[in-house]
Amino acid sequence: MNLLESQGLTRRFGGLVAVDVVSFGVQEGEIFGLIGPNGAGKTTLFNLMTGLIPPSAGRLIYKGEDITNRRPYQIAQLGIARTFQNIRLFGTLSALENVMIARHLHTKAGVLQGVFGLSPAPQEEKITYQRATELLDLVGLADRAEQKARNFSYGDQRRLEIARALALEPKVLLLDEPAAGMNQNEKHNLSDFIRRLRAQFNLTIVLIEHYVPLVMGLCDRIAVLNFGKLIALGAPEAVQNDPAVIEAYLGD
């Protein structure tokens, strides 16, 4: 059963077709990889799937419901969280605050409750703090919870972004190049880490990644984009040997 489905999603920017009638479905519980050469439209596809930009055509279906043209915060509300290729942390805020902010949807204290300490604000604050600390611990950043997000190293910032996305308690997690900037060892650990996340949080994971060995070893199925078009979809071995894919990566 397809949890998240792209039905002919298309996005044009003036004359450029960044995403060209891309259709695929992500099944519940799978780790789904999205690969392709630079500029193939992967991040644009993510942006379409998270409501950051509206599609020029096509539909986005989640749990059987049409969610095309929903806004990002609405999509987050449905349980779809993401990280960003260019890391969009809240730089001058602390790591802890970054993660606490993502618990926004699971709390509801308004202005008056927050200011005057009325229920449910105090209880929510406590829980938010706890959950955020737990998540920081999970990614190994708990000892630097008070440090400003922009002062973290690149790799740590990526981990922080993941912790933040997890704070949304999502059903689907979209990771945009989580391995960028990591060394071999870290990449290997990342693979394990993602598998553990899936198990621990019952997630469905979609990831964009450039480092092909990581994708091959980790993903259940892989989609390959080239020039905005979907050119292959299937299990890693099948995709690896697909002539269209080989040509796309090696050029002619």
Add this chain to the structure above:
Amino acid sequence: MVQLSLFQRRNLPRLVLIVLGGLLLVNLIASPPQRQQLLNGLAIGSVYAIFALGYTLIFSILRIINFAHGAVFTVGAYFTYFLVGSPVGFNGILAQQRLPFSMTFVVAMFVGAVGAGLLSILLEWLAFRPLRAKGADPLLTLVSSLGVAIAIVNIIQLLVGAEVYSYPANPFNPILEPVFGKIPPAVNFGTPDAPVPVRTIQIIIFVFSMIIVAILTWWINATKVGKALRAVSEDATTSDLLGINTDRLIMITFFVSGFVGAIAGTLVGLSVSIKGPYFGIDFGLKGLAVIVLGGLGDIPGAVVGGLLIGLAEAFVPSAQVAWKEAVAFAVLFIILLVRPQGLLGRVVVQKV
């Protein structure tokens, strides 16, 4: 967020044709009171236009709104006043003094404009360059320019007071009369029974403004410096890498902007007298409406915006004349909501 539209040479002839065509058409069909309104609107609109030109030039090259333009505009007007030899009023530290020499009006205006241009360069060097070097938000630069503008305007007030200053009457006559013969104080655009008088000075201002627009557009499209300017406004980094001396170009832009602004100030002073140092701030505010309407950074847009707002103000029914001052700002507000890139600007898509 808003990309400037290319300074297109083809826009200028189109603009001129539209203006002339419109004038002819309206003259043919409009009733005298409407004709009066139209011409008044064009007159004040042309002044808004040249003021906005300097504003929009800076935006096009630096993507910032230089609110100090209003102050430079004021300084230019005052420079001209003193260079003609007129005395300071009764207030201010320099009360009752005057320069030990005097120049003819046109020379004074020119020299004053050069002075204003230099002041503009000084401001860029003192206030904007350091902020640019720090990579400051354009909003912060706007705020800084606000501070500069307030400081300058109040320095003027401190030095020469806030009284109304007027230029000598008919200062262009010595130049124009040898060519055109005796210049009347007003020209009748109507009939002897239903006269539509327009003060000659308004006509001179309008013509002057159009000449300045033409010169600026030519400068930007035809000269090497102008082309470099367009390059920098499209992409400053690449231009720099290609060997264009962006710093020098920015200085040139500031000089030109200050120069043109000062001329605008003098022309306004000619039209309605210098009402006090704050008239530059008021113009600065209205100028915002003009450049947003035309499209931030767009040169023909500044002219179109200026004329349109001038016309809009002129056509406010006399019963509600007090609301005239709100017209420009109502336009600004609506345009921002409906089409922030202005009439001639183009929207740029942000990469997420």
Add this chain to the structure above:
Amino acid sequence: MNQSSTNTNLARAFTIGAILAVVLLIVRYSQVRGSVVVLMAINAVLALSLYLPLMTGQLSLASPGFYAIGGYIAAIFSTKVFTNVGTPFPIPLIIVEMAISAAVCGFVAVLVGIPALRLRGIYLALATIALVEILRVAALNLEITGGAVGIFGIPQPFATIASLEYLYIAVPLLLFSMFFVARLEQSRVGRAFAALREDELAANAMGINPTYFKVLSFALGAMLAGVAGALAGHFLNTWNARQGTFDASILILAYVLVGGSRTFIGPVLGAALLSALPELLRDLGDISGIPAWLVSFFKDGRLIIFGMLIAAGAYFFPYGLITPEIFRRRKRELTPRALNKAAVQEGKSHL
């Protein structure tokens, strides 16, 4: 890291100096010219009204517009509606007027904000400038606002106009505003504001509805400005279109820019200092023996100083003097130097 810690210490020094200065000013002027101290309090509230939208990253220059609305509401109600209440004018009615101002300004803010707050950066600032100008012209022309003349003879709750006793209302108002903003900053809503300020797109993706919270912060700021205006209306005894102008926007901006835009104390201190500055300068001008041009400068040149402060502040202290950093006691410096120092003390090497 060293440069920033020097800057931080400098800022700490300035802050202590500023607080001392403010205390001194209050002590002096409460004896001589009580109105100055009340103005300091009212301006501090106004500064907070700019600070609120700033928490979501929106520079709104609309406060003077709402301040003017608040003043007009107080003026109109006290001269036309609450007419047979005898003298002095009962303070509870002033509170009622303040509440009405808050409601009206909040409503207008939401109405205007929903379309306008889709704009960002300079465009938003320009829209708010336009709004203030439109309101000003409206105030000049409407009958209910008394046209260009404005409204006179606003009833007084205390024996004299602009008396020090207004502090009985102004100080609680200020304290409440500070409490409100401080608590808000630490709450869930405050975090949402901060997220929007940092990166609206990312905040959106994390589930925060940008429009809702931006309008909320804008409306809260408007309400605060309206309440300040209602009080000021009584305080100043007359109210006209000159109370809500672009100039006022710049002054309020100076308070926040100089005082500090990242923590609620900044605007308060900035307002207190800069409100008293003109008076201080005027007193400096009375010192005998200084040249005439300097006297002129002190008496009339305060806006020159304001302008230069804004320009200098934009460069040197873009977040103002009072930043959250100066409150952090323990700064965990993770520079190699600091690590080494610690290591040497511990007898180990971290190299």
